[in-house]
Amino acid sequence: MFSFEAGHRLPGLPDEHKCSRQHGHSYEVEVILTAPSLEEPGFVTDFGALAPFKEFLNAELDHHNLHEILPFEPTSERLAQFLAGWLVQNLQPAIPGRLVAVLVRETQSSWARFDVERQ
Numbered sequence: 001m002f003s004f005e006a007g008h009r010l011p012g013l014p015d016e017h018k019c020s021r022q023h024g025h026s027y028e029v030e031v032i033l034t035a036p037s038l039e040e041p042g043f044v045t046d047f048g049a050l051a052p053f054k055e056f057l058n059a060e061l062d063h064h065n066l067h068e069i070l071p072f073e074p075t076s077e078r079l080a081q082f083l084a085g086w087l088v089q090n091l092q093p094a095i096p097g098r099l100v101a102v103l104v105r106e107t108q109s110s111w112a113r114f115d116v117e118r119q
Contacts, residue, residue, distance in 0.1 A: 002029040002050075004057045008066040008074045022065070028105040029057070029083060033097035045097035053087060080104040080114035088116065 007024040014020065031053065035044040066074035070082065084102040092099060105111040 002031070002054055002057055003027060004029075004062040006061055006064055006066050010073055010075065011067065012073050025106040027061075027079075030101075030103040030105075031087065031099065032101040032103070033095075034100050035097045039096045043096075045095045049095045050091065053091060056086060056090070076104045076106055076110065076112035077114065080112050084114045084116050 004027050005024065006027060007022055009022045010017070010019045031050065033044050038044060039046070060069070066079070070079075072078050072082070080102045083104065084099060087099050087102065099116045101113050101115045103111055103113040
């Protein structure tokens with residue numbers, strides 16, 4: 001589980017919708033990996049190999065206004081898709097596990113999951 005703090009608004013929504021106004025979340029990101037067999041000493045992927053992802057979240061998203069830095073309206077769904085793409089492009093070749101999905105949680109009851117197609 002990874003986390004970051006960020007603000008956003010969804011300007012594509014009607015003015016009376018609460019999410020059209022600037023607000024923030026304590027985002028939680030789950031990265032779901034799979035492998036046909038375990039690497040020694042029994043890992044799908046060593047969690048340490050995911051450190052560049054945490055560094056990316058800290059440097060690029062943490063304490064930012066997402067709608068100002070991302071080229072899309074930052075819904076949880078699009079954020080999960082974006083983060084999955086980053087993982088596939090930047091970490092997938094270097095880790096033994098294969099990315100299955102990324103889940104982005106805004107609150108305990110508001111979340112979205114993006115499933116990665118088999119490659």
